[in-house]
Amino acid sequence: MLETKMFKTATTDLAAAAELIKKGQVVAFPTETVYGLGADATKESAVKKVFAAKNRPSDNPLIVTVANVEMVKRFVSEIPVIAQKLIANFWPGSLTIIMRYDEGALSPVVTGGLPTVAFRLPASDVTREFIALADTPIVGPSANTSGKPSPTTAQHVWHDLQGKIAGIIDDGAARVGVESTVIDITTATPTILRPGAVTQEALEAVIGEVNSEHRKVGIDETPKAPGMKYRHYAPDVPVYMVQSDKWEAAIIWAQQQLEPVGIMAPDAVIEANHLAGMDFVWSLGNDVTTASAKLFAGLRYFDDRDNIETILVHRFADQGVGRAYNNRLGKAASDQYFDVDM
Numbered sequence: 643m644l645e646t647k648m649f650k651t652a653t654t655d656l657a658a659a660a661e662l663i664k665k666g667q668v669v670a671f672p673t674e675t676v677y678g679l680g681a682d683a684t685k686e687s688a689v690k691k692v693f694a695a696k697n698r699p700s701d702n703p704l705i706v707t708v709a710n711v712e713m714v715k716r717f718v719s720e721i722p723v724i725a726q727k728l729i730a731n732f733w734p735g736s737l738t739i740i741m742r743y744d745e746g747a748l749s750p751v752v753t754g755g756l757p758t759v760a761f762r763l764p765a766s767d768v769t770r771e772f773i774a775l776a777d778t779p780i781v782g783p784s785a786n787t788s789g790k791p792s793p794t795t796a797q798h799v800w801h802d803l804q805g806k807i808a809g810i811i812d813d814g815a816a817r818v819g820v821e822s823t824v825i826d827i828t829t830a831t832p833t834i835l836r837p838g839a840v841t842q843e844a845l846e847a848v849i850g851e852v853n854s855e856h857r858k859v860g861i862d863e864t865p866k867a868p869g870m871k872y873r874h875y876a877p878d879v880p881v882y883m884v885q886s887d888k889w890e891a892a893i894i895w896a897q898q899q900l901e902p903v904g905i906m907a908p909d910a911v912i913e914a915n916h917l918a919g920m921d922f923v924w925s926l927g928n929d930v931t932t933a934s935a936k937l938f939a940g941l942r943y944f945d946d947r948d949n950i951e952t953i954l955v956h957r958f959a960d961q962g963v964g965r966a967y968n969n970r971l972g973k974a975a976s977d978q979y980f981d982v983d984m
């Protein structure tokens with residue numbers, strides 16, 4: 643067991659945490675999307691500790707998180723024009739860009755042996771200050787145990803990884819709440835491998851046509867984003883998606899069950915059904931942006947309670963950020979919808 647130190651976001655704290663990174667240790671860090679698990683991306687022994695702490699399958703490559711574009715240039719001699727446009731418009735921000743790399747040494751442990759690397763320059767000032775102090779790009783998978791919902795607070799990280807990592811930097815609740823959009827620009831038409839807060843519409847406005855490939859991938863297929871073949875974001879109890887017009891029936895069904903049912907719904911639904919303040923109710927706020935920020939925390943809240951046997955969660959319209967929200971919810975729910983006959 644390691645003693646997991648908690649850090650705040652003052653520069654002295656970030657410098658102490660960065661010192662641990664320089665020593666080859668693993669430190670969880672905040673970003674605006676979700677908390678990440680940091681280690682020096684150029685040190686194979688450090689990167690291996692990240693896989694061990696998360697219990698992550700070794701064929702799933704890691705994002706390389708940078709503090710500035712100079713850090714990307716350590717690995718990519720010439721940044722392609724499409725990437726330059728994306729960088730100019732969306733960095734710092736919640737967009738991960740997959741490029742070919744041809745410079746420097748990145749361990750196959752980081753890239754999963756692929757000729758490409760996923761780079762991310764987060765919007766959070768704290769993240770960038772921390773990486774700049776460590777003076778090296780850091781790998782940054784989400785800081786959860788593999789298969790669990792990504793952490794949106796330092797407490798979520800503590801719950802999953804305390805005793806397994808050297809430190810956690812606490813910056814409160816993550817603003818976005820779902821992981822970054824991942825775009826692969828090495829294909830003829832750039833392809834979204836994972837939807838996020840940077841929407842397909844926003845990307846197309848800058849670089850023209852973009853494909854999206856974040857469908858479900860079978861366990862025996864070779865997926866474009868290797869992470870997509872694993873069951874993700876999943877609590878231990880069944881989760882069902884509820885369409886807007888099914889809430890009334892869903893709440894009647896919930897009240898007929900022997901064990902309490904967890905309900906994650908927009909405030910309008912909670913108020914219309916007189917459920918405000920009930921301890922089996924988790925508010926998703928009133929729009930999909932707020933709901934995205936609260937989704938993973940709600941799934942974890944109910945997952946940690948031993949008397950909840952089922953979770954019902956609101957499904958939003960499949961557009962804009964709704965695509966990212968529905969994508970993560972769909973994985974947690976194995977794409978199952980609530981139905982009166984179930």
Ligand code: TXA
Nearest residue numbers: 675677678703758759760783784821822866867868869
């Ligand atoms: O918002 C985020 O992106 C968070 C924060 C902490 O930065 N990080 C994150 O990392 O979500 P992770 O490792 O949980 O998800 C990265 C995804 C995985 O599905 C992985 O398979 C894919 O990106 N990926 C990484 N490198 C890749 C590559 N070279 N080619 C294709 N997919 C790649």
Ligand code: MG
Nearest residue numbers: 783784792821
């Ligand atoms: Mg993850």
